[in-house]
Amino acid sequence: MRWLHEPVAYEVAGEDALSITAGPKTDPFCDPGGPDRFDNAPALVGRLDGDFTLSARVRLDLLSTYDAGVMLLYASPDHWAKFYLELSPQGRPTVVTVVNRGVSDDCNAFTVEGDDVRLRISRIGSAYAFHVAADSDFWQLIRYFALDGxxxxxxxxxSPTGEGCTVRFEDIRHSAERLADLRSGV
Structure with missing residues (x-):
């Protein structure tokens, strides 16, 4: 694995937990309606070949608007996708996705109670899926898409508007198996 941008701090705990601290004003986002482009948030990424699922329980103290804990797919500065729990402008923990193909889209899925959810990225052939499990063991499909590269x-x-945040990724799981059913999440 490698860092795209160095964190303020990080810690590996055991075999299945990681914490990453982002500094202030950190974000990857390319505004589709304007010239603003940001690419300075700390990210730890690695190659996963073939079909796979990668999941984690994402926990963070949601202090400032857009503070977020993110599962990431990264091909290049212009081609990436992120799936995350963030603090909305309304002060609610919200599950969000962004797919960046030169510019970013931005899609809020739903709000959740509390400061943690389980997020999962899956590759199915040449496509990708984002699933979330909130308050249950059911993996709900949030997004199915392709990504160049x-x-x-x-x-x-x-922490785009804040002074930084620490995200805890716990119960990290990787499987090299293909999802049996995209819509039911199994």
């Missing part, structure tokens, strides 16, 4: 997968923390 050969993305690496990993984790990142962001």
């Amino acid at each position: 050969d993305p690496e997968a990993g984790f990142h923390a962001q």
